[in-house]
Amino acid sequence: MHEIIKTNKTIPFMRYRLGAWFISGLLIIASIVSLSVNQLNWGLDFTGGTVIEVGYETAADLPAVRQTLDANGFGGAVVQNFGTQQDVLIRIEPREGVKAQELGNQILSLLQAESDGQVEMRRIEFVGPQVGDELTEQGGLAMLTALICILIYIALRFEWRLALGAVGALAHDVIITLGLFSVLGLEFDLTVLAALLAVIGYSINDTVVVCDRIRENFRKYHKGTSQEIIDGALTDTMSRTVITSLTTILVLMALFFLGGQLIHGFATALLFGVIIGTYSSIYIASSLALALGVSREDLMPPEVEKEGEDLDPMP
Numbered sequence: 001m002h003e004i005i006k007t008n009k010t011i012p013f014m015r016y017r018l019g020a021w022f023i024s025g026l027l028i029i030a031s032i033v034s035l036s037v038n039q040l041n042w043g044l045d046f047t048g049g050t051v052i053e054v055g056y057e058t059a060a061d062l063p064a065v066r067q068t069l070d071a072n073g074f075g076g077a078v079v080q081n082f083g084t085q086q087d088v089l090i091r092i093e094p095r096e097g098v099k100a101q102e103l104g105n106q107i108l109s110l111l112q113a114e115s116d117g118q119v120e121m122r123r124i125e126f127v128g129p130q131v132g133d134e135l136t137e138q139g140g141l142a143m144l145t146a147l148i149c150i151l152i153y154i155a156l157r158f159e160w161r162l163a164l165g166a167v168g169a170l171a172h173d174v175i176i177t178l179g180l181f182s183v184l185g186l187e188f189d190l191t192v193l194a195a196l197l198a199v200i201g202y203s204i205n206d207t208v209v210v211c212d213r214i215r216e217n218f219r220k221y222h223k224g225t226s227q228e229i230i231d232g233a234l235t236d237t238m239s240r241t242v243i244t245s246l247t248t249i250l251v252l253m254a255l256f257f258l259g260g261q262l263i264h265g266f267a268t269a270l271l272f273g274v275i276i277g278t279y280s281s282i283y284i285a286s287s288l289a290l291a292l293g294v295s296r297e298d299l300m301p302p303e304v305e306k307e308g309e310d311l312d313p314m315p
Contacts, residue, residue: 010228010232011235013230013231013283013286014227014230014231014286014287017283020283020284021283024172024280024283028172028176031175031179032179034182034183035178040178040182041181041182041186041188042136042188043187043190043265044078044093045190046136046188048094048127049092049126050094050104050127051090051125051126052092052103052104052108052123053090053124054090054108054120054121055086055087055119055122056088056118058117059085059086062080062088064114066079066261068111072110074092076187077093078090087122090107100124101124103124104124108121139190143200146197146200147167147200150204151164151167154208158211158212159215159294161288161292161293161294162211162215162294164288164289164292165286165287165292166211168284168285169203169207169280169281169284169285169288170200170204172276172280172284173277173280174200177269178196180268180272181269187265189265191263191265191266192266192269195270196273198270199270199273199274202274203273206277206278207280210233210237210281210286211289213236214286214289215299217229217233217236218299219300226294226296230290234286241278241281245274252267
């Protein structure tokens with residue numbers, strides 16, 4: 001297999017680990033502060049709201065519907081087709097003092113005024129905030145469960161220092177990605193939550209590849225410090241990392257620019273998560289394992305005592 005990055009020298013990744021820790025520390029602190037002060041811009045999946053379904057005589061122009069709602073004070077409404085191109089589902093954030101029926105009538109009047117054909121109301125429903133609270137709790141438990149399972153898996157397959165480094169890298173990715181959404185005020189809905197779980201899977205896949213090469217190099221090379229062995233493992237996997245990351249980023253950029261409003265948050269979270277996940281596999285997971293003192297002795301296979309080896313030799 002041809003390599004994109006060919007080098008006869010080992011790239012000294014770990015030499016710059018302190019600078020990487022400083023940058024990551026600043027990003028994590030900024031993310032936590034923003035999450036504490038600004039919090040997240042929860043979507044309708046978490047906050048609840050009014051769900052309105054309307055029907056058009058012909059195919060509905062969704063961008064025009066969004067523009068009409070934005071221009072009349074209903075910014076942030078989720079507009080999508082429901083079943084057919086004539087059926088449109090609109091989700092509006094909850095408004096104090098306004099009943100769902102009144103809100104639906106306002107929306108219907110606006111759409112009828114802007115449409116050449118007839119627009120009829122199909123249904124109006126109110127999704128209470130209790131659903132949002134339940135989804136928030138379940139989403140947090142899903143990510144926590146994923147992190148615990150990953151910790152157990154890496155510890156059993158490799159070594160506990162590498163496991164802590166891998167989970168530290170995953171926590172690093174999730175916190176900074178959430179911080180991005182908090183700082184920019186981007187809407188956080190279930191599609192973004194799904195993207196976060198996908199980022200965890202992508203990042204741990206990168207980390208497992210790196211950990212496997214670190215273990216292999218420790219067993220293969222009997223000379224060199226732990227830092228040199230880890231640098232060699234990261235250099236060996238660099239071509240694979242670049243190929244995987246670039247091909248994934250190309251697809252996500254297409255989704256980001258061409259996918260439309262409904263999956264914009266999903267594409268944003270995945271695009272940023274892949275970039276930060278690639279970085280953390282190199283500079284967080286590996287450097288944490290090095291800081292915890294991973295060594296050749298920790299990763300060598302246990303010696304199997306042969307039967308009769310402890311017996312005295314025959315005279």
